[in-house]
Amino acid sequence: MIKTSITVTAKQMQEIEERIFSEGMPVASLMEKAAVFASQKITQLYPLNLYQKVGFIIGCGHNGGDGLVIARELFLQGFQVSLYIPLREKSKDLTKQHLQYAEFLGIASVEFIEDLSTCDFIVDCLFGFGLTRNIEGKLREDIIWLNQQSIPVVSIDIPSGIHTDTGNVLGIAVKAVYTLCLGLWKVGLFLSSAVEYTGSLHLIEIGIPESLLMGEGIRNDDDEREEKNPPLYPPNSEERKREKNQTENVNYSFHCQYVSETNPRIITKEDVKNCLPLPRHVNTHKYKQGNLLLICGSNQYAGAALLAGYGAKCGGSGMITFAVPHGLKKTLISHFPWALVIGLPVKEEGTIISLRNLDLNKYDAIAFGMGIGREVSAYQEQTLAPILNSEVPLIIDADGLNILAEGRYWQTIKQRKSPTILTPHIGEFKRLFPQLNLSENSLEVLKMASKMTNTTILLKGAKTLVSEKGINNWIVNLGTPALARGGSGDVLSGFLGAVIAQTNFNIFPVSKVVATCGWLHQQGGILAAQNHTEMGVDGVTLSEYINKAVVKTLGD
Ligand SMILES: NC(=O)C1=CN([C@@H]2O[C@H](COP(=O)(O)OP(=O)(O)OC[C@H]3O[C@@H](n4cnc5c(N)ncnc54)[C@H](O)[C@@H]3O)[C@@H](O)[C@H]2O)[C@@H](O)CC1
Ligand SMILES: Nc1ncnc2c1ncn2[C@@H]1O[C@H](COP(=O)(O)OP(=O)(O)O)[C@@H](O)[C@H]1O
Numbered sequence: 001m002i003k004t005s006i007t008v009t010a011k012q013m014q015e016i017e018e019r020i021f022s023e024g025m026p027v028a029s030l031m032e033k034a035a036v037f038a039s040q041k042i043t044q045l046y047p048l049n050l051y052q053k054v055g056f057i058i059g060c061g062h063n064g065g066d067g068l069v070i071a072r073e074l075f076l077q078g079f080q081v082s083l084y085i086p087l088r089e090k091s092k093d094l095t096k097q098h099l100q101y102a103e104f105l106g107i108a109s110v111e112f113i114e115d116l117s118t119c120d121f122i123v124d125c126l127f128g129f130g131l132t133r134n135i136e137g138k139l140r141e142d143i144i145w146l147n148q149q150s151i152p153v154v155s156i157d158i159p160s161g162i163h164t165d166t167g168n169v170l171g172i173a174v175k176a177v178y179t180l181c182l183g184l185w186k187v188g189l190f191l192s193s194a195v196e197y198t199g200s201l202h203l204i205e206i207g208i209p210e211s212l213l214m215g216e217g218i219r220n221d222d223d224e225r226e227e228k229n230p231p232l233y234p235p236n237s238e239e240r241k242r243e244k245n246q247t248e249n250v251n252y253s254f255h256c257q258y259v260s261e262t263n264p265r266i267i268t269k270e271d272v273k274n275c276l277p278l279p280r281h282v283n284t285h286k287y288k289q290g291n292l293l294l295i296c297g298s299n300q301y302a303g304a305a306l307l308a309g310y311g312a313k314c315g316g317s318g319m320i321t322f323a324v325p326h327g328l329k330k331t332l333i334s335h336f337p338w339a340l341v342i343g344l345p346v347k348e349e350g351t352i353i354s355l356r357n358l359d360l361n362k363y364d365a366i367a368f369g370m371g372i373g374r375e376v377s378a379y380q381e382q383t384l385a386p387i388l389n390s391e392v393p394l395i396i397d398a399d400g401l402n403i404l405a406e407g408r409y410w411q412t413i414k415q416r417k418s419p420t421i422l423t424p425h426i427g428e429f430k431r432l433f434p435q436l437n438l439s440e441n442s443l444e445v446l447k448m449a450s451k452m453t454n455t456t457i458l459l460k461g462a463k464t465l466v467s468e469k470g471i472n473n474w475i476v477n478l479g480t481p482a483l484a485r486g487g488s489g490d491v492l493s494g495f496l497g498a499v500i501a502q503t504n505f506n507i508f509p510v511s512k513v514v515a516t517c518g519w520l521h522q523q524g525g526i527l528a529a530q531n532h533t534e535m536g537v538d539g540v541t542l543s544e545y546i547n548k549a550v551v552k553t554l555g556d
């Protein structure tokens with residue numbers, strides 16, 4: 001199972017391969033295996049009865065070698081194969097041998113990439129994880145030409161031009177319809193700069209022994225499942241709070257020789273199933289099921305409070321309390337008759353100026369910031385400061401993050417004992433951490449930011465990334481642009497709040513729960529888009545589909 005969720009860097013992949021070779025597996029055999037399985041996948045995607053002409057762009061390294069084996073297999077099956085080999089003279093020995101055999105078989109090669117213009121599809125085997133410098137000159141022109149064609153491209157291992165570790169484009173990169181990643185997921189495939197290039201991602205199993213990937217301290221899912229039933233505690237008892245909220249040194253990653261414990265894992269359906277829904281004891285009651293406080297809304301952004309409420313509604317917490325500008329009380333009650341609504345004092349513009357006498361520590365989670373407006377910044381000592389000083393797991397979103405970005409509270413945040421979860425989109429992240437360059441290496445920067453601040457950060461975008469204190473890192477590898485719509489994030493914060501309010505962090509690390517919520521949020525969006533098209537996924541619709549996503553996931 002671990003092979004489908006682990007991600008590696010180029011160096012780690014090289015080390016794993018070297019170990020396999022040093023244990024006796026011939027290089028050529030591994031290449032043969034990878035390429036034959038890749039060719040099988042290609043023929044599923046492009047069956048011979050529908051697609052006859054296939055072009056290959058062959059590089060000089062082993063990615064090119066893979067390409068030649070795939071080309072040979074397709075040729076032998078009856079495809080019309082053309083090879084474009086721009087770096088022929090520089091070919092590595094194994095690649096040269098495959099080229100010689102391809103020529104012996106009579107597989108045609110072409111002089112110019114334009115000669116592939118009549119192909120039904122093209123297989124990109126120019127560079128894999130060996131690409132280290134920018135693509136320039138003629139190769140650059142070739143890729144520009146390729147990207148201008150409407151011919152579908154399948155990239156082998158990684159789209160040529162994408163940096164294996166950062167996902168950044170090294171000058172230019174191939175835009176693929178499918179990427180068939182060999183053996184283990186290369187981490188760059190999941191980072192935002194690569195999203196436009198990878199197309200649909202498929203992992204080709206090449207038999208890397210799991211023993212090389214497992215290490216001490218790995219928790220398997222069965223252990224978690226057994227522990228999932230939480231002990232019964234009186235509501236809000238000190239004992240329960242202490243146990244529930246302790247997160248220090250909980251590290252569910254692995255200590256493996258080849259793969260760092262901080263390598264992000266892809267959150268899988270199995271991970272999600274393992275986390276949610278949280279079990280309910282038969283004799284539970286509402287205060288044992290998580291008591292969530294949502295501090296949100298302003299006259300200007302009343303909708304954000306409502307959408308956070310709709311999100312929270314999906315999360316199953318026993319009690320939900322809204323603390324909103326008092327002018328919004330009636331609206332909130334009309335939407336959420338089951339919730340408590342507390343009116344807060346406001347300034348003329350309708351933004352909250354204090355939390356009055358709210359006893360924050362009686363809640364199991366607080367979500368703060370959705371639609372509160374920037375003006376709250378002037379009242380941060382009466383609002384954000386007591387929230388940060390509470391001993392409650394905390395989610396901060398939207399304008400809550402903008403107040404944080406002013407920089408006065410990082411020390412307080414660092415010292416918090418309960419989990420602090422920040423949910424910025426890329427713009428908010430840049431405001432929070434102006435000293436960090438997110439575009440250089442988004443994953444490493446995210447890890448650094450969460451480590452520096454002692455928080456869990458969920459970075460929103462086409463791919464959602466989660467980092468808990470730089471240690472436990474996750475990638476949400478699904479998503480829909482249907483969610484690029486005002487309010488989707490408010491739904492996520494509410495949902496997250498409701499789930500966090502019920503979570504025992506002794507059983508599940510914060511990062512895994514946060515990634516699970518991120519996954520279900522995106523999966524909800526995908527299901528909603530299937531039924532309503534991408535045009536129809538407003539926040540309320542999205543929230544309805546989050547529960548459908550839970551039901552579907554459990555049934556799958
Ligand atoms: N070793 C094996 O038998 C296996 C190989 N695989 C394949 O091997 C690939 C890695 O192979 P390599 O390490 O040979 O690397 P690549 O095939 O990615 O290419 C590296 C070659 O390109 C040259 N190069 C790098 N940047 C360049 C640039 N900007 N312009 C021109 N030339 C440039 C390098 O000098 C080197 O010769 C993987 O991505 C995968 O496709 C594995 O996946 C399966 C097993
Ligand atoms: N192209 C996309 N693909 C997948 N998810 C997206 C895309 N664009 C936005 N999203 C998701 O939608 C949500 C938007 O949140 P946010 O930017 O905070 O919006 P708002 O503040 O309006 O609610 C995030 O969860 C983000 O991951």
Ligand SMILES: [K+]
Binds near residue numbers: 124126128155156160
């Ligand atoms: K490639």
